[in-house]
Amino acid sequence: xxxxxxxxxATVQEAVGMLGSHWGEADVLAGGTDLISLMKEYIxxxxxxxxxxxxxxxxxxxxxxxxxxxxxxxxxxxxxxNAEVKAMFPSLRQAAEGVTSPQIRNMxxxxxxxxxxxxxxxxxxxxxxxxxxDGKSLVPGGENKYHAIFGNSGPAYFVSASSLGPALVxxxxxxxxxxxxxxxxVAVEKFFVTPQNETSREIALLPxxxxxxxxxxxxxxxxxxxxxxxxxLDWPLAAASVALRMKGSSVASARxxxxxxxxxxxxxxxAAKGLAGKTINAETADEAGKAAVAGATPLSQNSYKVxxxxxxxxxxLLAAAGVKA
Numbered sequence: 238x239x240x241x242x243x244x245x246x247a248t249v250q251e252a253v254g255m256l257g258s259h260w261g262e263a264d265v266l267a268g269g270t271d272l273i274s275l276m277k278e279y280i281x282x283x284x285x286x287x288x289x290x291x292x293x294x295x296x297x298x299x300x301x302x303x304x305x306x307x308x309x310x311x312x313x314x315x316x317x318x319n320a321e322v323k324a325m326f327p328s329l330r331q332a333a334e335g336v337t338s339p340q341i342r343n344m345x346x347x348x349x350x351x352x353x354x355x356x357x358x359x360x361x362x363x364x365x366x367x368x369x370x371d372g373k374s375l376v377p378g379g380e381n382k383y384h385a386i387f388g389n390s391g392p393a394y395f396v397s398a399s400s401l402g403p404a405l406v407x408x409x410x411x412x413x414x415x416x417x418x419x420x421x422x423v424a425v426e427k428f429f430v431t432p433q434n435e436t437s438r439e440i441a442l443l444p445x446x447x448x449x450x451x452x453x454x455x456x457x458x459x460x461x462x463x464x465x466x467x468x469x470l471d472w473p474l475a476a477a478s479v480a481l482r483m484k485g486s487s488v489a490s491a492r493x494x495x496x497x498x499x500x501x502x503x504x505x506x507x508a509a510k511g512l513a514g515k516t517i518n519a520e521t522a523d524e525a526g527k528a529a530v531a532g533a534t535p536l537s538q539n540s541y542k543v544x545x546x547x548x549x550x551x552x553x554l555l556a557a558a559g560v561k562a
Contacts, residue, residue: 238277241276241283241285241286242285243286243288244286244288246291248294249292249294249447249449252287252289252292253416256417256444256445257445258444258445259444260444261281261282261283261284262283262284262285263283263286263444264281264286264287265286265447266288266290267310267348268341268346268349269344270341270344270345271349271354272286278361278363279363280354289309289310295348298316298321298322301452302455303455305322305325305452306450307347307451308347309447309451310348311347312345312346313336313342313345313347313350313400316329316330316347317334325455325456326404326453327459328404328407328478328479328553328557331404331462331463332403332404332461332463332476332478333401335400335465335476337468338470341470347451348451350400350401350402351402351425351440351451352440353398354439355397356395357384357395357396359376359379366393366395366432366435366437366439367392367394369435374392377394377537380538381537381538381539382539382541384396385498385499386498386530386533386535386539386542387499387532387534388499388500388501393500395500396497396499397429397499397500398472398497399429400473402501402502403478403495404459404478405451406425406426407459407478408453408456408459408478408492409426409456410451410452411451412448412450412451413449413451413452415446415447415449416445416446416447420449422452423441425451428440429500429501430501432500439500439501456482457480457481457483458558458559459478459481460479460553460556461476461479462476462477462549463475463497463549464549473496473497474497474542475497475498476495477493477494477495477496477529477546478496479491479493479553479554480492480557481517481557481558487514487516488512488514489513490509490513491509491512491513492504495546495550498542498546505528505529505550507531508525508528508529508550511528512525517554517558518560519551519562522550522551522552522555522560525551525554526546526547526549526550529550530546
């Protein structure tokens with residue numbers, strides 16, 4: 238990898254003071270499960286690497302206004318095994334457990350999961366974020382079986398790699414971003430963005446900002462269901478996270494968010510609205526799954542994802558409602 242300066246700050250303020258005003262000046266190192274591989278392939282060539290592993294204020298899970306505050310350096314293993322996460326947010330536990338490699342679960346962090354770069358093989362092989370050649374994307378006419386079936390009218394065709402993103406969007410969580418100038422909170426739904434050019438990022442984080450924590454408000458019933466090709470370490474082909482507020486046995490309101498099918502976690506608003514006033518059972522869950530994929534626009538090799546996403550919505554709803562599939 239390219240030579241770089243290494244900084245080891247002890248506080249958040251020290252860390253943000255070491256970041257740059259432009260991408261490429263500095264990269265943040267937490268678990269390193271994504272960054273190190275990007276640096277080895279010369280996809281990221283930062284002049285400085287800022288290690289935040291030893292900043293104590295970035296860790297820990299604690300109660301906050303009826304919900305939870307999750308520090309950015311909390312590992313996926315800590316998230317999956319935390320008693321309060323298990324009790325309040327099974328959708329987050331299920332998403333974290335989907336990372337089946339013990340090594341990555343114990344090293345990868347919550348903040349890193351939100352900020353990891355796309356797994357698109359064009360990007361990972363150095364063709365750029367949007368895989369452009371001669372002013373045209375290589376994806377529509379190329380190998381696209383793992384690419385987007387929503388939000389893929391261009392220029393981005395990759396899928397959001399975040400395991401936790403769909404669940405956090407469904408739960409209405411917010412992420413706190415800190416720079417040397419101050420802090421701001423962004424809804425996780427707005428944190429993920431579709432880049433319009435090669436120099437943009439797929440998240441709303443600025444080069445001089447650091448993710449410090451995620452705040453998840455109190456929620457009703459929730460669940461995540463992922464479909465993957467193999468049980469060993471693999472990224473899902475499609476996923477769905479749901480959050481339900483119930484009135485007796487009926488749905489008062491719902492949120493349905495699809496994962497790994499679009500450049501951002503994909504909110505299926507119409508499908509969620511259609512559940513209002515209904516009881517969750519196999520029939521209504523299947524109808525919601527069908528509605529959630531109604532607007533899909535698959536590419537030449539990934540139409541199979543439509544059925545996977547539909548099933549993921551159905552099973553996530555049944556799991557959240559405590560109904561056996």
